Amino acid sequence: MSVVLSSIRWYLDVIREAQLADYGPVRGTMVIRPYGYALWERLQSWLDAALKEHGVQNAYFPQLIPMSFFEREAEHVEGFAPELAIVTRGGGKELEEPLALRPTSETIINSMFAKWVQSHRDLPMRLNQWANVHRWEMRTRPFVRTLEFMWQEGHTAHATPEEARAEAMAMLEVYREFAVTQAAMPVIAGRKSRIEQFAGANATFTIEAMMRDGRALQAGTTHDLGDNFSRAFGTQFSDAGGRLRHAHQASFGMSTRMVGGVVMSHGDDTGLRLPPRMAPLQADVGTEKSPGWKFSHWEMKGVPLRIEIGPRDVASGTCAIARRDRPGKEGKEFGVPLAPELLVQEVLKRLDEVQAELLERATRFRDEHILDVSSHSQFLEVIEQGKWARGWWAGSDEQEVALKEESGATLRCFPLEQPGGGGTCFLTGKPADQVALFAKAY
Amino acid sequence: MSVVLSSIRWYLDVIREAQLADYGPVRGTMVIRPYGYALWERLQSWLDAALKEHGVQNAYFPQLIPMSFFEREAEHVEGFAPELAIVTRGGGKELEEPLALRPTSETIINSMFAKWVQSHRDLPMRLNQWANVHRWEMRTRPFVRTLEFMWQEGHTAHATPEEARAEAMAMLEVYREFAVTQAAMPVIAGRKSRIEQFAGANATFTIEAMMRDGRALQAGTTHDLGDNFSRAFGTQFSDAGGRLRHAHQASFGMSTRMVGGVVMSHGDDTGLRLPPRMAPLQADVGTEKSPGWKFSHWEMKGVPLRIEIGPRDVASGTCAIARRDRPGKEGKEFGVPLAPELLVQEVLKRLDEVQAELLERATRFRDEHILDVSSHSQFLEVIEQGKWARGWWAGSDEQEVALKEESGATLRCFPLEQPGGGGTCFLTGKPADQVALFAKAY
Incomplete structure (x- = not known):
């Protein structure tokens, strides 16, 4: 492991130079710049489709949560109280009850589930929102840990404990599939210990990714909430026999932290290396006579392929394709036909190869460590x-x-x-x- | 105009019965339920593609804005100060400087533009974010006016006043096109008066929609900001001759208010009537023997077409198609072939007809009023x-x-x-x- 890679300096340099993010004016906040946001949009579009496929519907819940909501579930308030950002004034007046900016939405969603879940026919109920959340963290780092971050949070209600548990497991598999097939991150799926689990959950499941500096990154979590929140908020349904029962619930989230995970999973001394399925730009065509600056610019930004077309190439109807993941001669192939349909075929083939090889390397790296x-x-x-x-x-x-x-x-x-x-x-x-x-x- | 339609009661009934939204626990906030959120997603996907087509890139800026930022632009602070929600505590401590939840992001975005815009080669810079905003409104109504709402806000920087003005006009045309072609709302595009324009803008442009009760709804606005914010924040670039100049800017936004606009533009005594291009569900197939409840349920939800298949229909290989926008016999056609490829053709044709006719009727209604x-x-x-x-x-x-x-x-x-x-x-x-x-x- 190179000294450069293991330093915080490397990470912050890449974030700045590749224009992924910048610092916001408030300590611990970040601005996600277009190149970084494009990575997030790749995640969003894949995950949104996968959740809908699973029967999850998008909705949106208010960000402002009465402080009293947190206090209804003992472990939850204990877990989140130190991290809350609190609104105390609105419309020029002091508020009667302070309002927290959501750090996560289990409480407010249960206040609504309690109204919507009446009968076993209302179950399962599967909702998701794409939203910003705030956690007042002391030590922050762009994407990895920030006061405000973007995520999706899914919240479901079921008739039985078994279904809630199965939901948490099914969503974990969705996250694992995304990480492995799209982000080329060979994550390890598992269960958290009691010490490390979500405040208020019966069990928390996680996908853990290994960064190039050897550190672990929790890249997505799912929770079996049991009936903890439904008891706290009175979310009950009448079963087929007419008896009132508490709903059993699951929740699950993946966030902009994943963008930091991609950076730290694949980057090298030259900068970013993006898996083609996440890359905002998959290939870069260079035709200048002195392409030095441009090439190193796009290398640093992690563009998977570079297509080089020189004057002699045009004459011979060929070009060269260079792979970002294999620097130097090893990754460069000359004599690739320039004819559009053939070139596209070659490019697509190599993008698949890059995607597969980044995953292979990361897997080897993981297993060695x-x-x-x-x-x-x-x-x-x-x-x-x-x-x-x-x-x-x-x-x-x-x-x-x-x-x-x-x-x-x-x-x-x-x-x-x-x-x-x-x-x-x-x-x-x-x-x-x-x-x-x-x-x-x- | 029916008495029912002109009442607030009608609107709130439709919002509740069609499960578009529910009230949040904090006064003036709302929960957007899946059926309402699906309408918002239709808007999002169309508009996001149109903005990208125009060269606008998505990004994300922090929600928490130092109060001092507002005070730098005199008209802006005057316009927004009474509506701010303010965070005064974070991580268990009183903050040294109170932070506002963004009511709009001109100030924080200019604090970043001031860093990013250095040379004329950096211009034009066109960014957009999909985000939640808060305005502490006193009289609220789901979608139309809520303490928190979702929107996109675009922010651009240009080299000349003419380009900033042209940008505001171009985006107004994008909004107009969306309203007319997708939401079937024959909006009128125009310029706001000085009294009504955005706080801090040189000029504000708007699309104004007529609701079925005769009231106007401002459905989208674009602003020529001149150099007001770039002077306040020091956003300067060196021109081709090396001289420092202030950037000229535009901003533009469309929000979840548009969902309320669709409801109030097309609804009737039976409930929602959705333009097919906005409808989450475009056709409803009924096969029950006693379909009364189901039919009226989907009618109320505004599904544009209903396909009725009875036992005799199956024998004869036909079905009936009923149009939501033409109640009763007039809108019902029997003997439509059940063969899938023919049926699909008939359905698509009628969806186009419904889309066109809703726009025509709304245009006639507008012109009569x-x-x-x-x-x-x-x-x-x-x-x-x-x-x-x-x-x-x-x-x-x-x-x-x-x-x-x-x-x-x-x-x-x-x-x-x-x-x-x-x-x-x-x-x-x-x-x-x-x-x-x-x-x-x-």
């Missing part, structure tokens, strides 16, 4: 190297917290893909029935 | 009847305000299409070189 550990000292060593530690785990919540304080690494997830059988907890030596992944994270 | 006036008493009479008054106008700002206070009607616009020549101001008797439109408005 996950090490199995069977003792506390091995664990510390692996984390110290900036890698991920995988080991059998049967520690308590307190031991998990202590390990985090000692090493700086958090329990990223219990991967859904488990080795099977059982083993011995690397920390406590107790019998364990699943392995966990630990890493330092963004 | 605009009356020319040549005296003060005629003016008052026309406004009293709930119609629009058109007349030569050479009144002062003070006379315009007095007329509003007397009649309840505002100067909606000086239409771009003028009769030409000159006339006599209906109020002052002075020579006037343009006609103005006056109406009571939402």
